[in-house]
Amino acid sequence: MGHYRAVARLSLLLVLTSLLALPGLADEPGEVAVPERTAKRLGIREGDVVEVAADPGMRAVRRVRVAVVWSPKEHPAEVARQELRMVFRLPFLETLTGRTDAVDRVVVRLRPDADARRVREDLEAWAMGFDAYTAEELAAHTSRAFVVVSRFHRAIAFVTLLAGGIFLVAVTGLRTSEMRREIGALRLVGIGRGTIALAVVGIATGVALFGTLLGLGIGAVLVAAINAYYRPLFETTLQFAVLEPKTVLAAAVFSALLGVLAGAAVALRLLRQPPLEQVGR
Numbered sequence: 001m002g003h004y005r006a007v008a009r010l011s012l013l014l015v016l017t018s019l020l021a022l023p024g025l026a027d028e029p030g031e032v033a034v035p036e037r038t039a040k041r042l043g044i045r046e047g048d049v050v051e052v053a054a055d056p057g058m059r060a061v062r063r064v065r066v067a068v069v070w071s072p073k074e075h076p077a078e079v080a081r082q083e084l085r086m087v088f089r090l091p092f093l094e095t096l097t098g099r100t101d102a103v104d105r106v107v108v109r110l111r112p113d114a115d116a117r118r119v120r121e122d123l124e125a126w127a128m129g130f131d132a133y134t135a136e137e138l139a140a141h142t143s144r145a146f147v148v149v150s151r152f153h154r155a156i157a158f159v160t161l162l163a164g165g166i167f168l169v170a171v172t173g174l175r176t177s178e179m180r181r182e183i184g185a186l187r188l189v190g191i192g193r194g195t196i197a198l199a200v201v202g203i204a205t206g207v208a209l210f211g212t213l214l215g216l217g218i219g220a221v222l223v224a225a226i227n228a229y230y231r232p233l234f235e236t237t238l239q240f241a242v243l244e245p246k247t248v249l250a251a252a253v254f255s256a257l258l259g260v261l262a263g264a265a266v267a268l269r270l271l272r273q274p275p276l277e278q279v280g281r
Contacts, residue, residue: 204263
């Protein structure tokens with residue numbers, strides 16, 4: 001009887017060993033989270049099983065199942081590099097890379113009432129061998145290149161606005177100067193200088209605002225065209241061109257101010273001329 005029990009236990013052990021040796025049981029796939037842009041480029045979706053390795057030669061291959069595909073907040077630098085990303089659980093990542101108890105970066109989320117700078121100072125005083133940054137310091141450190149680009153764009157915008165303003169003043173001055181005969185006739189029938197001056201300033205301001213609206217319309221079309229071309233090209237939801245409300249407001253105020261100044265200058269020049277000379281006599 002004892003002999004049969006030993007044979008049964010040995011048979012059961014052999015069966016369990018064979019089952020564990022089958023693919024899918026001995027090496028149960030891990031889980032991975034994949035950003036949506038990476039999933040599109042690789043052609044994978046939730047539930048797919050893929051093979052990953054820490055070396056380009058794919059020598060130590062591990063199987064993982066795509067647990068979730070999500071859309072993270074993208075950074076312009078990451079979009080420009082066109083990198084593929086996958087997020088693993090820490091134990092699986094340690095076995096995949098062969099590095100245990102070693103990390104490159106740790107993110108600590110603080111309570112809303114916590115002082116980030118004080119926590120940073122405590123961490124730096126607590127241990128050596130790492131650098132601690134607050135979120136604001138890290139954002140400022142990694143965004144220096146974008147600050148330079150932003151200042152360059154502001155300089156270009158200022159030069160463009162100045163050149164457009166000069167052109168706008170010239171067009172407004174020519175348009176209102178053509179009203180010389182009409183102004184002379186109005187003065188001959190007894191219309192006051194103040195009323196004529198206000199009319200000229202109003203017309204000049206209207207012409208300036210119309211030019212601004214036309215320019216904003218062209219800008220909106222260009223913004224839409226740029227985003228429509230580059231967003232599918234880089235497979236991202238980031239906007240490559242934006243028409244900001246403060247830009248629209250600044251352009252409107254600047255054009256209105258130039259229109260008032262140009263209209264006032266033209267009105268002052270025209271009202272100095274005799275009305276008979278203005279009508280051609």
